[in-house]
Amino acid sequence: MSIPAFAHVGDFCPNESCADYGKLQSDQAKKNIKKNGKTKKGRQRYLCKTCGQSFTETKGTIFYRRRTPEKEIIETLALLAEGVRVSSLSRVKGHKEDTILEWLRDAAQHAEAVEEVLRAEYQLERGQLDALWSYVGHKGEKKRILRPTSGASSGARP
Numbered sequence: 001m002s003i004p005a006f007a008h009v010g011d012f013c014p015n016e017s018c019a020d021y022g023k024l025q026s027d028q029a030k031k032n033i034k035k036n037g038k039t040k041k042g043r044q045r046y047l048c049k050t051c052g053q054s055f056t057e058t059k060g061t062i063f064y065r066r067r068t069p070e071k072e073i074i075e076t077l078a079l080l081a082e083g084v085r086v087s088s089l090s091r092v093k094g095h096k097e098d099t100i101l102e103w104l105r106d107a108a109q110h111a112e113a114v115e116e117v118l119r120a121e122y123q124l125e126r127g128q129l130d131a132l133w134s135y136v137g138h139k140g141e142k143k144r145i146l147r148p149t150s151g152a153s154s155g156a157r158p
Helices: 070-081 086-093 097-109 111-122 126-138
Strands: 033-038 044-048 054-056
Touching: 070 086, 070 097, 070 111, 070 126, 086 097, 097 111, 097 126, 111 126
Parallel strands: none
Antiparallel strands: 033 044, 044 054
């Protein structure tokens, strides 16, 4: 089942094992998703009355279960798109390289939404975004340079 493109958090249950998974709740009176308080950080929490599962407003986004503010994550992604190296961002922003790469991989899963924000708030061009996603594609594997070995030891002369 595919989730409608313009659905918002709280419009349907994100639990795949729920009978109401992916079903938009159009009739307000029959709505099975109810607001259920807020988290310690002030995020809206929801509860599905069908399956009893609770979830937050960031469920299914690159910000889900992140401690770093959304603005900082988006700004870091924008700087990557501008061509700033991960190692440089790590030093300046104070985040581990692995953390920044994890944000990048998660952003690739949500490319359309991330692109919309980066283009609107940081005025990035299509080519910069293409470079960013190309960069994401090459960060999955570590490259090793293989050097030719000879049979002789390093101190031996021919």
